[in-house]
Amino acid sequence: MLRLLHTADWQIGKSFGQFDPDEAALLAQARIDAIGKLAAVANEHQVDVVLVAGDVFDAQTVADKTIHRVFNAMQAFAGHWVLIPGNHDAALAESVWSRAERLGAVSDNVTLCLTPEALSLDALKLTLLPAPLTQRHTYQDLTAWFDHAESPAEHYRVGLAHGSVQGVLDDSIDSANPLAPERAASARLDYLALGDWHGVKEINPRCWYSGTPEPDRFRSNDAGHALLISIAAPQAIPEVTVLDTGSYRWHQQHYELRVDSDLAALEQWLASLNDHDVVALSLEGTLDLALHHRLERVLNQTQGRVRSLHAEMHQLRVAPSEEDLAQLAAEGYVGEVIDELKNEQHGEQGEAARDALILLADMLGQQRGDKEAQR
Structure with a gap:
């Protein structure tokens, strides 16, 4: 033998x-x-x-x-x-x-x-x-x-x-x-x-x-x-x-995110990973502000748990819901800017427009919180 x-x-x-x-x-x-x-x-x-x-x-x-x-x-x-x-x-x-x-x-x-x-x-x-x-x-x-x-x-x-x-x-x-x-x-x-x-x-x-x-x-x-x-x-x-004989597991996954259940499925899969996982994630779809913030939280948490996580998000769009806009009190010129950024997400500068929209929404949310705290 x-x-x-x-x-x-x-x-x-x-x-x-x-x-x-x-x-x-x-x-x-x-x-x-x-x-x-x-x-x-x-x-x-x-x-x-x-x-x-x-x-x-x-x-x-x-x-x-x-x-x-x-x-x-x-x-x-x-x-x-x-x-x-x-x-x-x-x-x-x-x-x-x-x-x-x-x-x-x-x-x-x-x-x-x-x-x-x-x-x-x-x-x-x-x-x-x-x-x-x-x-x-x-x-x-x-x-x-x-x-x-x-x-x-x-x-x-x-x-x-x-x-x-x-x-x-x-x-x-x-x-x-x-x-x-x-x-x-x-x-x-x-x-x-x-x-x-x-x-x-x-x-x-x-x-x-x-x-x-x-x-x-x-x-x-x-x-x-x-x-x-x-x-x-x-x-x-x-x-x-x-x-x-391998130590690390390499994953390449694609998710389309539009509703709460889509994000829940992604969260469940990410929760199954540990420090032996190397992940390349591509995301597309459209989320409202609340779901987008939830996505950011779970990605940040996962990055601290796995060996490596790279999330490609240039095909992901943010569309503030009517409830989002109502909470932000985005009227007049600010409301017009939000509409413009929503539309620009589909152009050549889509990723920059999405980031600007999120930043603007965060600023408006912070201002609203500050006003409520002063009452």
Whole structure:
């Protein structure tokens, strides 16, 4: 029985520039922490080798201390790690990998496959066939040599590659770094471990993407996992188990708000979130002043509870009700300004008009409160 842990796309050093600095720092740290989780899983399931199918680093320019942190985190599993470069950390003449070697960061139980050469692990009766990227983009299938690679008859044959399986992934995926969908069969592989797609995806029973161990985007593609691969004997069909490794849950939600029940549904969903949630919320519709103030309160409360919340509200309008206007005593010129701002919300400056309307309403409400207090 051969047990492998298949992971990829760690993207260490990802900056998360769209987030506030404190949020970005925590999301980046979660990617380092994911290595410790992978090590714990490897220990728990007593795997023989951890396979990392590319994009360990997000860029060639990560800091030296980041390189050390990655390899130090891997030492929580004393077994064998095998890594290949992907498109983000390709094995250029001068790369993050050559820097890691110069720094002495790579420990004895870690093998960097920087060239397309078979790696024989005789103690495990395992031959690994790597297809490392030596430049960011290629337009030929780097796994083609697997078909003719030799290995002892009693050995397991396992491939590692990083790229896009042709004709299988979403049409929007870049056509660079193509991989043949039938490679596992043509190369007589027991298993082909793939990286590049950030979610778990089965190509066929012998070929899978593991996805990234820590979600890093809002796309819903089953990220935050690693794959435990159990192969009973050479040429046996692998048993693949999906294991949870992610810390943060990323949500992209859209709500249309018009009446009290719409806002209540949003409030109920937001109440279910905690500090493991990263949220992108888009809102549209029309609310009166009371409901808009209620919305602002719940968003502020949620921001203090979740890891990150960004609410896109440029399609949301404010329409003071007759009761709102009566309470504000908005007559004459002020009433005309309110009507004008209500109409301008549908133009190019709609967001600014909405904010101005809310500000004006707040000022009028404050003035009314002050007058009542003086009576």
